[in-house]
Amino acid sequence: MSSQKAVCKITVLKRTVNQDLVDEYLENPGAHPGPCEFLQEGQEFVVDNIWGAPQGFCPWAWADMRKDILMAAGGCRHPGMREPGVVITGCSDWFRPVLFKVEKLG
Numbered sequence: 001m002s003s004q005k006a007v008c009k010i011t012v013l014k015r016t017v018n019q020d021l022v023d024e025y026l027e028n029p030g031a032h033p034g035p036c037e038f039l040q041e042g043q044e045f046v047v048d049n050i051w052g053a054p055q056g057f058c059p060w061a062w063a064d065m066r067k068d069i070l071m072a073a074g075g076c077r078h079p080g081m082r083e084p085g086v087v088i089t090g091c092s093d094w095f096r097p098v099l100f101k102v103e104k105l106g
Contacts, residue, residue, distance in 0.1 A: 007105045008047040008073050012039045014099040022095050036098050061091035072102040
């Protein structure tokens with residue numbers, strides 16, 4: 001059995017705001033900060049330990065994405081994806097979700 005660690009890359013694809021939901025459901029919609037302030041589109045993170053988030057990565061998003069990161073690291077083919085080891089996933093802040101591409105390296 002190989003002792004190499006599975007390595008993935010996470011790329012921030014898109015930061016969005018569901019303003020209609022903010023306006024309808026938040027107590028003070030004017031105080032809402034807008035898109036995620038922790039991450040920027042195009043930002044990349046290398047995962048060399050699938051059990052812990054990379055330095056500077058949002059812990060909320062990491063918790064939401066962990067199963068998808070494990071799937072990509074294992075080289076699994078996510079249903080409907082063109083390539084094995086690639087997953088599109090996101091965080092569960094549905095007022096301002098962030099979408100990510102996770103891909104196995106190597």
